[in-house]
Amino acid sequence: MKEEKIKRINELAHKSKTAEGLTEAEKEEQAILRQEYINSYKASLIGQLENTYIVRPDGTKEHLERKNKKWEN
Structure with a gap:
């Protein structure tokens, strides 16, 4: 997500806490x-987890498997 959008999220959050509040469009x-x-x-986290391996004490590497596909984007 672009930095401008994150800044806008924060601006709207701050404005919502003021007496003025947010308009319906906002x-x-x-x-x-x-x-x-x-x-x-979620996409970033899933991407990171899909590239994660567990190294066992005997040195073997095991790729993490997704337990459910519910959170796919």
Whole structure:
């Protein structure tokens, strides 16, 4: 996710805590940006885990297997 989008998420979060609050359009934008961030985070984590190996005490390497495919993007 681009840095500009993360900054915008933070701007909207700060504004939502003020007395002014968010407009309906800003609330929609915030929800969309948050979902994009979550999807990006999940994809990054899944990619990292898919390239992870466990090294056993005897020196053998075992690739991690996904237990369920529920979180695929």
